[in-house]
Amino acid sequence: FHHVILDGYSGAMVVRRVAEVYSALVTGAPVVQPDPRPLRDLLDEDLAYRVSDAFLLDQEYWGSRLADRAEPATLADRVSADADGLVRSSAQLGTDEQRRLSESTGRALPTVMLTAVAAYLHRLTGARDLVLGLPVTARAGSVTAGTAGMVSNLLPLRLTVTGEQTCAELARHVLSRTREALRHQRYRYEDIRRDQRLALEDEPLVGPVVNVVPFSYDQGFGGHPMTSHNLAGGLAEDLSITVYDRGEGQGLRIDFDANASLYRGEDLHTHQRGFLRVLEAMADDPAAQVGRIELLDAAERRRVLHEWNDTDRTHPAATWPALFEAQAARTPDAVAAVFEDTALSYA
Secondary structure, three states: OOOOOOOHHHHHHHHHHHHHHHHHHHHOOOOOOOOOOOHHHHHHHHHHHHOOHHHHHHHHHHHHHOOOOOOOOOOOOOOOOOOOOEEEEEEEEOHHHHHHHHHHHOOOHHHHHHHHHHHHHHHHHOOOEEEEEEEEOOOOOHHHHOOOOOOOEEEEEEEEOOOOOEHHHHHHHHHHHHHHHHOOOOOOHHHHHHHOOOOOOOOOOOOOEEEEEOOOOOOEEOOEEOOOOOOOOOOOOOEEEEEEEOOOOOOEEEEEEEEOOOOOHHHHHHHHHHHHHHHHHHHHOOOOEHHHOOOOOHHHHHHHHHHOOOOOOOOOOOOHHHHHHHHHHHOOOOEEEEEOOEEEEOO
């Protein structure tokens, strides 16, 4: 299904229903008929919201929160008209690593991931005023909870990050701002863009988008387990980071999907490795300052400090007059000195 029809929450509903029907047909059990709410209910609820006081309060909140915002920070360092589509880098975080990260930080997975992205983005760009993209279900009531359709929204999560903050302090800030934003999650991203007078596609409102997908993937089809594969997450204006929580004992899959006109594949791999090192640092010591997190591994540090600075050259022992005489002998007619409009050769 196209995203204009169903969001990820609805996709999980469809998978569950297909699994139920398939399993019933295989076992010969009666197929239980659902009692779905019509799409009209979603539309009516949205129309009622848009003429409510809650809509005006949400509009006021986002206008105030995004006042005097800076241009969104990005990890991209190029623009190429020769490339289009997506580039992807995927990584797996094992169950032991996930457990250690959770126990050390004491925070839920979305907060941990947002904190790590904010810390990494600050370290590489120096930007203190960050706006990350936060996808949300925007389903708060019984109507939206039980009706398939396109309801999900994108929130601009504005954060303040400094190198002096500890990872734990930054996580508290992220959690506070996230809770605040979620209270206003029904206000549409497209309305926020219009309110901010961002009419063109090349006028970004958010930097990297961080999406934690907690949907269960343990559906069974007639007694057989299901394996889900995400082939593409859709277009990315800049960088989209999706974390799939497969459930107990399955670890995490982390996909970096980026605009190919802004990121090379090798650069994306480098950014993902750096992000994973931030997660490792948070697990090792939540009291570590953001500005002191080590982003380079041993090989990268050796390359930067030694290989790239390996500029030693062997020079013969000679005086400056002797070197000048040798150069004059080799190129007597070459320009040796220039002053205003006058040029003198070695001869």
